[in-house]
Amino acid sequence: MTDQTPNSYRNQPDERGHFGQFGGRYVAETLMPLVLDLEREYRAAQADPEFQAEFDDLLEHYVGRPSPLYYAERLTEELRKSAPDGPNGEKRGAQVWFKRDELNHTGAHKINNCIGQILLARRMGKTRIIAETGAGQHGVATATVCARFGLPCTVYMGATDVERQQPNVFRMKLLGAEVIPVTSGRATLKDAMNEGLRDWVANVHDTFYIIGTAAGPHPYPELVRDFQSVIGKEARVQMQDRIGRLPDLLVAAIGGGSNALGLFHPFLDDADVKMLGVEAAGRGLDGNEHAASLLGGAPGVLHGNKTYLLQDEDGQITEGHSISAGLDYPGIGPEHSWLKESGRVEYTAITDKQALDAFQLLCRTEGIIPALEPSHAIAAVAERAREMPCDAIILANLCGRGDKDIFTVADALGVEM
Numbered sequence: 001m002t003d004q005t006p007n008s009y010r011n012q013p014d015e016r017g018h019f020g021q022f023g024g025r026y027v028a029e030t031l032m033p034l035v036l037d038l039e040r041e042y043r044a045a046q047a048d049p050e051f052q053a054e055f056d057d058l059l060e061h062y063v064g065r066p067s068p069l070y071y072a073e074r075l076t077e078e079l080r081k082s083a084p085d086g087p088n089g090e091k092r093g094a095q096v097w098f099k100r101d102e103l104n105h106t107g108a109h110k111i112n113n114c115i116g117q118i119l120l121a122r123r124m125g126k127t128r129i130i131a132e133t134g135a136g137q138h139g140v141a142t143a144t145v146c147a148r149f150g151l152p153c154t155v156y157m158g159a160t161d162v163e164r165q166q167p168n169v170f171r172m173k174l175l176g177a178e179v180i181p182v183t184s185g186r187a188t189l190k191d192a193m194n195e196g197l198r199d200w201v202a203n204v205h206d207t208f209y210i211i212g213t214a215a216g217p218h219p220y221p222e223l224v225r226d227f228q229s230v231i232g233k234e235a236r237v238q239m240q241d242r243i244g245r246l247p248d249l250l251v252a253a254i255g256g257g258s259n260a261l262g263l264f265h266p267f268l269d270d271a272d273v274k275m276l277g278v279e280a281a282g283r284g285l286d287g288n289e290h291a292a293s294l295l296g297g298a299p300g301v302l303h304g305n306k307t308y309l310l311q312d313e314d315g316q317i318t319e320g321h322s323i324s325a326g327l328d329y330p331g332i333g334p335e336h337s338w339l340k341e342s343g344r345v346e347y348t349a350i351t352d353k354q355a356l357d358a359f360q361l362l363c364r365t366e367g368i369i370p371a372l373e374p375s376h377a378i379a380a381v382a383e384r385a386r387e388m389p390c391d392a393i394i395l396a397n398l399c400g401r402g403d404k405d406i407f408t409v410a411d412a413l414g415v416e417m
């Protein structure tokens, strides 16, 4: 609730955590006092300039912010070559700019949120941190801040993911975290998050649960968004400084939706700035092998909030698929569900194949190896840029670097390593 202006897209959620009909706190009675306590402490932290000062200081000196704003000139030129001319024969092809959050410490945006939440944990006197992780990126970012603050860290990870993501499991262990494989359900991210919530209830006296995306019961979706909003706040100032105006279109990839909200939120009331959220279409939206909760799912309740979910006819949560492990969460932050229904943000989906092509395109044109998650955003940028005039500006969030993905890409390209 950073902005109380009526009719603002930025004044959600309401005091019960609702973004329109979405969000809320659908939690067991045992969890309710915990989330209320967290909310009380978050309100106090928001009003405390010392909290903000410490957050800013760590972002600057530990994370390496502000991240650069970069004009991708060669990519822009490359896309212009294949852009059809406009109706009056004019050249087409928008300028493509990137917010370089892949340059953050640990290589993605997740650390912004982890810094904010561990400062809250310390404020609340908690001495033990827990987290869930899917591919391991949030687990690594959480283990990182726990090492930095000297707090013990337990990370719940689906047993299937533990098998698939050994390098990240080892990273977490190097950083001093304990990784607990979860064997319930399908043994992936959804189940790890359930296990995290169970641990939290059982150990509330000393434990803080750091959630990795803008989902979960209120106030998590709001506070994760607020911590990630540093991305959009910086970008707004940087754009004004560099070109004296705001971009025409913002683009970001969506798993649970935290990096996208971080970029979008500070611009939501700028009516001229259009926004595009990019979900993972996997092997196509027709079957079940995708992770597009908004475009291919339906509203339901999961992990304490109401939102769009991948589910079958019986309401059972289904397993998403994406070439990018960070995008296959079967839900999406409730604020996105509301932004979709309100029409403020447009959503699209990009297939594995399109993301792979965009990954290689960025490597070759800009000398940047992106993560597979933002490769989905880059693919959507390539489509849109070709339809826009040359003086239009697209700003995409380059939310992670691709070192972690080179084995997956080699495999997909049929390269033996």
Ligand SMILES: *Cc1c(COP(=O)(O)O)cnc(C)c1O
Binding pocket: 108, 109, 110, 137, 138, 212, 213, 214, 253, 254, 255, 256, 257, 258, 259, 260, 326, 327, 371, 373, 374, 399, 400, 401
């Ligand atoms: C985790 C992750 C995502 C997906 O999470 P969001 O909450 O949707 O941002 C996207 N990109 C990268 C690089 C990630 O690590």
